[in-house]
Amino acid sequence: MKKTASRKKTASRKKTRPAAAAVTGLRKLHLLGAAELSEGEIRFLLSTAKAFAPYVVRGETIPLLQGKTVVNLFFENSTRTRMSFELATRKLAGGTLNFAASTSSVAKGETLIDTAKNIEAMRPHCLVVRHSSAGSPWFLASSVGVPVVNGGDGFHEHPTQALLDVFTMEEKLGTVKGKRVVIIGDIAHSRVARSNIHVLRKLGASVAVCSPPTLMPPLPETLGVDYAERPEGLLRDADVVMALRIQLERQNKMQIPSVAEYSQFWGLSRDRAKLLKPSAIIMHPGPVNRGVELDPEVADGANSVILDQVFNGILVRMAVLAAVCNPDGLRGWLSKGGRRG
Ligand code: CP
Numbered sequence: 001m002k003k004t005a006s007r008k009k010t011a012s013r014k015k016t017r018p019a020a021a022a023v024t025g026l027r028k029l030h031l032l033g034a035a036e037l038s039e040g041e042i043r044f045l046l047s048t049a050k051a052f053a054p055y056v057v058r059g060e061t062i063p064l065l066q067g068k069t070v071v072n073l074f075f076e077n078s079t080r081t082r083m084s085f086e087l088a089t090r091k092l093a094g095g096t097l098n099f100a101a102s103t104s105s106v107a108k109g110e111t112l113i114d115t116a117k118n119i120e121a122m123r124p125h126c127l128v129v130r131h132s133s134a135g136s137p138w139f140l141a142s143s144v145g146v147p148v149v150n151g152g153d154g155f156h157e158h159p160t161q162a163l164l165d166v167f168t169m170e171e172k173l174g175t176v177k178g179k180r181v182v183i184i185g186d187i188a189h190s191r192v193a194r195s196n197i198h199v200l201r202k203l204g205a206s207v208a209v210c211s212p213p214t215l216m217p218p219l220p221e222t223l224g225v226d227y228a229e230r231p232e233g234l235l236r237d238a239d240v241v242m243a244l245r246i247q248l249e250r251q252n253k254m255q256i257p258s259v260a261e262y263s264q265f266w267g268l269s270r271d272r273a274k275l276l277k278p279s280a281i282i283m284h285p286g287p288v289n290r291g292v293e294l295d296p297e298v299a300d301g302a303n304s305v306i307l308d309q310v311f312n313g314i315l316v317r318m319a320v321l322a323a324v325c326n327p328d329g330l331r332g333w334l335s336k337g338g339r340r341g
Contacts, residue, residue, distance in 0.1 A: 023040030023041055026327070030147050031147075031149045032148065034157060034163075034194075037199070039203065042163070046166065048318075048330065048334065049316045051334065056091055061090075061093050062093070064092045065326060070085065070095070070125065070321060071127050072128045073127050074129075076130045076132050080310055080313060081130065082151070084314045088321055099119070112139075113140070126146055127140065127147070131152075131153055137150040147325060149324060154191065155189040157195045158192050158194075159195050161191075161285050162195035162196040162198065164309055164312045165242070166196070166199050169239075178206070179205050180206050181206070181238070182241050184210045184242070185245065186245065187209045187216055201225075208227065209226075210229070210231045211229075211266065235276055238276060239279070243267075245288070246262055259292055268298050273301070281303055282294075282303045282304045284304075286306065
């Protein structure tokens with residue numbers, strides 16, 4: 001009896017994921033979605049980003065991507081994501097190539113896969129892809145032989161945004177475990193909301209979403225979050241409020257009566273922000289529509305951490321690029337306590 005119990009115990013131990021502290025990298029070559037990341041992998045990326053921070057603040061380079069080229073393959077507009085992937089690559093001593101669909105041969109009808117295969121033939125070491133089609137990074141990852149990182153796919157996932165958001169929350173609040181995060185906005189069309197929900201739930205935060213009913217995904221309870229149609233009842237208990245942009249480009253036709261009405265009922269106005277605890281932080285992934293989802297005084301106020309999110313994007317994207325492009329080098333660097341060389 002004892003032996004059987006012991007064998008059962010060993011078998012169940014084998015099936016268990018390694019503890020967060022024991023995870024020293026990613027299981028896969030790619031970073032495609034937050035849904036696929038384990039708690040240990042998320043913790044590994046966040047702690048790596050933290051280890052890089054003092055070097056970036058001092059303006060020092062960490063040569064983990066020396067001799068490597070990262071291609072930013074952006075089929076959709078971007079300011080923060082593209083620039084911070086570029087900066088992250090440079091801070092790791094790598095080279096970048098920036099692709100913009102509007103000035104490429106995509107404008108002459110070249111397909112995504114042909115574009116990617118032609119770029120792959122130039123021997124890059126990583127593709128960061130942003131595309132309006134949900135699932136396109138997975139499609140590319142199964143078709144090319146280099147690591148693929150998702151820089152945002154349609155309304156599906158934006159995993160590095162969620163990682164930088166959680167990094168910022170923990171920088172300000174210590175931990176997200178047990179904290180209440182309220183996400184207000186166009187939840188149905190938001191890859192940021194989806195990826196944040198995956199990461200926050202895995203790290204033990206409690207999440208509530210709020211939007212007009214037409215901008216709520218069907219069956220929000222299946223996301224494992226609370227939801228409400230109006231924000232007032234959620235704000236008093238929030239440790240974090242994340243406002244999202246109304247994404248008119250992803251709606252077939254306007255799913256709210258008017259932008260002014262959205263702002264009146266769901267915008268984080270000065271008066272609504274007064275309902276928050278003094279310690280609550282206010283976030284937005286950008287770009288902000290001032291006066292719509294956030295009043296300018298709230299966006300620029302003392303509780304806003306929006307520009308911290310932007311800086312932390314560099315650290316988190318460095319961690320992701322190092323983990324997918326040079327996992328052995330990163331492990332070695334971390335095992336030496338983050339010393340250079
Ligand atoms: N947050 C974000 O993805 O911003 P960009 O569209 O500017 O990259």
